[in-house]
Amino acid sequence: MGLAVTVTRRGDVDAVATVLLLVPGALLFWLGAQAPNEDGLPPAYQSVLLVTGWPLVFAGVLALLAAAGVSTALALMVTAVLSAALAVWPALERNSAISLLGAALAGGVAILAFWELVFDFETITPARVLLVLYACVLVLASLALREPAPRHAEVLIDVAGLAIALIGFDAWWAGDPVNVFWQVVLLGAGLGLVAFGALDRHPGPGYLGVVNLVAFIATAGVLWPLLLIAVGVLMLGAGLRPRRPLPPEPDPYRAGEAPLAARVDE
Numbered sequence: 540m541g542l543a544v545t546v547t548r549r550g551d552v553d554a555v556a557t558v559l560l561l562v563p564g565a566l567l568f569w570l571g572a573q574a575p576n577e578d579g580l581p582p583a584y585q586s587v588l589l590v591t592g593w594p595l596v597f598a599g600v601l602a603l604l605a606a607a608g609v610s611t612a613l614a615l616m617v618t619a620v621l622s623a624a625l626a627v628w629p630a631l632e633r634n635s636a637i638s639l640l641g642a643a644l645a646g647g648v649a650i651l652a653f654w655e656l657v658f659d660f661e662t663i664t665p666a667r668v669l670l671v672l673y674a675c676v677l678v679l680a681s682l683a684l685r686e687p688a689p690r691h692a693e694v695l696i697d698v699a700g701l702a703i704a705l706i707g708f709d710a711w712w713a714g715d716p717v718n719v720f721w722q723v724v725l726l727g728a729g730l731g732l733v734a735f736g737a738l739d740r741h742p743g744p745g746y747l748g749v750v751n752l753v754a755f756i757a758t759a760g761v762l763w764p765l766l767l768i769a770v771g772v773l774m775l776g777a778g779l780r781p782r783r784p785l786p787p788e789p790d791p792y793r794a795g796e797a798p799l800a801a802r803v804d805e
Contacts, residue, residue, distance in 0.1 A: 557599055561595070564598070574588070593622065593641050622641070626642035651666060674728070703751055732751060
C-alpha cells in the first residue's frame, strides 16, 4: 500500500516507479507462490502474500511498458495477459482461489483492451458481446470446478457476474440505452447469481446478482413492470398451491380400539 501511494504521489511513470512496484511485488508473489499448503488449502499468510504481490506485479509491468512508450491499450492488454498467466500457476498448484480471481479479472481486462486496440471502441455492442461470451466461458469452467474446487468455481461465477454488470454500468455511464436483449441478459444474470448464491450459500454471487438486478431496473423499458408483476403473481400462485393432494382423513376409532396414549380416563 505504501509503495502504491508513493508511486501515485510521484506522478511520473518512469524507471523508478517500475522498480518500486515490480521488485517488491515479484518478491511478495514468489514468497506466496512457493509456500506449501496446509491440509491442501493455502494458509492465510500465503493468500495475503499472493493478493499483495500480484497487483504490484501488474502495476509494475504496466509502468514498464508505459515508460517504454507503448500505447495504453497495448500495454494494458500485454500486462493483463502476462499477469493472468502468472496467477494461473498458484491458482492450480497452490489451490489459491484468490489467484484464480485475479487471473479471471485480468482475462476480462485483456479482452477489453484488445477490443480498444483493434476497434477503438467505435461501437460498444461487439464489446458487450465479448463480455457475454467471456461470462459464458467462465460459467462453463465454474461448472467443471464445482465438485473438485467449489471455491474456485465461486470466484469464476463472481467474475462472470462482474462482466455482465459492466454492461449495465457502461450503459448508465455513457447514457446509451440498452435494447430488450441486453435487458434480458441483465435480468437473467441477476436472477441466476442470486439463485446460485442461495443454493450454494455463497454471499459473493448473491451480492453481484443484486448489482445486476439494480442495473436491470435502471435500464428496463416501460413494458417490463407489467410483465414482471404478471410473472410474479403466477409464481406466487404456483408456490401457494398444495404440492400434493392431502391424504384422506382416518376412520374414527370404534369402542375399545383407541390407542393407550388416548385413554386418558384409564
